[in-house]
Amino acid sequence: MDLNVISINFKFMIGGLFLTFELALMTMGGGLLIGIILAMARLSLRPWLYYPATVYIHFFRGLPLILVIFWIYFLSPVITGKSLEAFPAAVISFIVFESAYFAEIIRSGVQSISRGQTMAAHASGLTAYQTARYVVLPQALRNMVPSLVTQSVIIFQDTSLAYVIGLREFLRRVNLVDAREARSVELYLFAGLVYFAICSAGSLASHRIEKQRERSYH
Amino acid sequence: MIKIKGLSLWYNKGFKALDNVTETIETGRTVVICGPSGSGKSSLLRCINGLEHFQEGEIFVDCLSVQDPKTDIHKLRSDIGMVFQHFELYPHMTAMQNITLAPIRVRQKPKREAEENAMELLKRVEIPEQALKYPEELSGGQKQRVAIARALAMEPKIMLFDEPTSALDPEMIKEVLEVMISLSRGGMTMIVVTHEMGFAREVADEIIFMSNGRIIEKGTNRSFFDHPKSERTRQFLSRILI
Numbered sequence: 001m002d003l004n005v006i007s008i009n010f011k012f013m014i015g016g017l018f019l020t021f022e023l024a025l026m027t028m029g030g031g032l033l034i035g036i037i038l039a040m041a042r043l044s045l046r047p048w049l050y051y052p053a054t055v056y057i058h059f060f061r062g063l064p065l066i067l068v069i070f071w072i073y074f075l076s077p078v079i080t081g082k083s084l085e086a087f088p089a090a091v092i093s094f095i096v097f098e099s100a101y102f103a104e105i106i107r108s109g110v111q112s113i114s115r116g117q118t119m120a121a122h123a124s125g126l127t128a129y130q131t132a133r134y135v136v137l138p139q140a141l142r143n144m145v146p147s148l149v150t151q152s153v154i155i156f157q158d159t160s161l162a163y164v165i166g167l168r169e170f171l172r173r174v175n176l177v178d179a180r181e182a183r184s185v186e187l188y189l190f191a192g193l194v195y196f197a198i199c200s201a202g203s204l205a206s207h208r209i210e211k212q213r214e215r216s217y218h
Numbered sequence: 219m220i221k222i223k224g225l226s227l228w229y230n231k232g233f234k235a236l237d238n239v240t241e242t243i244e245t246g247r248t249v250v251i252c253g254p255s256g257s258g259k260s261s262l263l264r265c266i267n268g269l270e271h272f273q274e275g276e277i278f279v280d281c282l283s284v285q286d287p288k289t290d291i292h293k294l295r296s297d298i299g300m301v302f303q304h305f306e307l308y309p310h311m312t313a314m315q316n317i318t319l320a321p322i323r324v325r326q327k328p329k330r331e332a333e334e335n336a337m338e339l340l341k342r343v344e345i346p347e348q349a350l351k352y353p354e355e356l357s358g359g360q361k362q363r364v365a366i367a368r369a370l371a372m373e374p375k376i377m378l379f380d381e382p383t384s385a386l387d388p389e390m391i392k393e394v395l396e397v398m399i400s401l402s403r404g405g406m407t408m409i410v411v412t413h414e415m416g417f418a419r420e421v422a423d424e425i426i427f428m429s430n431g432r433i434i435e436k437g438t439n440r441s442f443f444d445h446p447k448s449e450r451t452r453q454f455l456s457r458i459l460i
Contacts, residue, residue: 120307134319
């Protein structure tokens with residue numbers, strides 16, 4: 001064991017972690033936003049909203065993420081005529097893919113709210129939008145928090161897949177250092193430790209939120 | 219005034235929940251609807267404020283046709299208060315927030331004014347001290363009184379009650395009925411689905427008995443209890459009146 005290899009390259013490797021976080025956070029933000037829209041469309045009674053959203057969700061949930069990354073990276077230049085940089089390509093593929101998962105989490109969260117709540121809101125004259133905004137979504141979001149955190153942890157882990165299009169995120173940088181220093185054992189143990197620490201912090205936070213929710217509703 | 223003409227409602231799978239119901243309810247009156255479960259009482263209430271889409275017939279609320287696409291259904295609903303069997307208070311809001319949501323969002327009242335008005339209503343239902351509590355901290359009777367205050371906050375012309383005391387413990391029924399009795403005496407137009415025959419005797423101007431989606435019998439307070447015309451009504455009354 002030679003831990004020097006880690007301390008010497010620490011700055012370079014941790015620098016990749018910023019990119020990892022950036023990718024994960026942008027995916028969560030964009031995925032959540034598009035996920036809400038998809039979920040609303042999927043819950044809609046209008047067929048022209050329901051069917052496209054349902055097809056979209058089933059389609060992307062049936063594909064491996066790595067394939068979607070390849071598609072966006074290699075197909076978008078063919079369609080738009082301009083080649084995409086690795087980072088925007090990764091962000092787009094992640095959002096496209098993860099929004100399908102977020103949509104299903106949100107849909108089941110919304111469906112967990114009883115029909116009586118919607119009825120009471122409608123009966124008081126609130127529009128469909130106001131009912132969603134003030135009555136259904138605040139309650140549904142609260143029910144969804146554990147699943148959303150779990151999904152976010154998965155996204156964080158999955159960012160490492162962006163290495164296939166050459167994105168120099170954390171794992172890719174560890175990989176590069178290893179190619180130069182040939183110290184696989186130390187370097188990959190270190191990488192595992194970093195992922196584990198961050199992901200368990202996320203899971204722990206989720207667990208606490210759940211506990212808090214059990215204690216009181218507000 | 220509410221005019222119901224030839225109303226029929228089918229739920230999917232062909233179940234006929236309402237069968238050619240015709241009825242007129244004059245302003246300021248209290249009408250009690252009773253009948254066995256599944257007889258279409260609650261469906262009828264939900265048709266009146268457009269929560270249920272019916273296939274045949276027409277309903278006019280103050281001359282506005284409920285299912286006419288030209289009718290502003292949100293405006294119409296905001297003038298009709300509704301109280302539910304299971305309260306349906308919003309669990310993530312305090313009693314105060316439950317009451318002020320629609321006045322602020324639908325009537326565009328300033329928050330301050332809406333809150334002052336809510337406080338008045340909470341005093342009227344005798345629980346001003348519960349204003350900042352969440353529904354889960356309230357007893358069943360208190361929840362239903364908050365729900366009534368929430369409906370009244372929109373200054374409705376009509377109040378619909380869908381079995382308002384059926385989910386309550388016996389000792390809490392009275393406190394809710396008292397609020398409803400004072401509303402009725404105050405001249406509110408009320409349609410109440412209930413099996414509280416004491417309440418019906420006390421304030422109902424008219425009592426309607428429904429079975430299998432039809433109105434079997436209707437009568438004034440006295441005639442309904444003392445001289446029920448149909449056998450079906452007599453059976454029903456003998457079962458619920460000990």
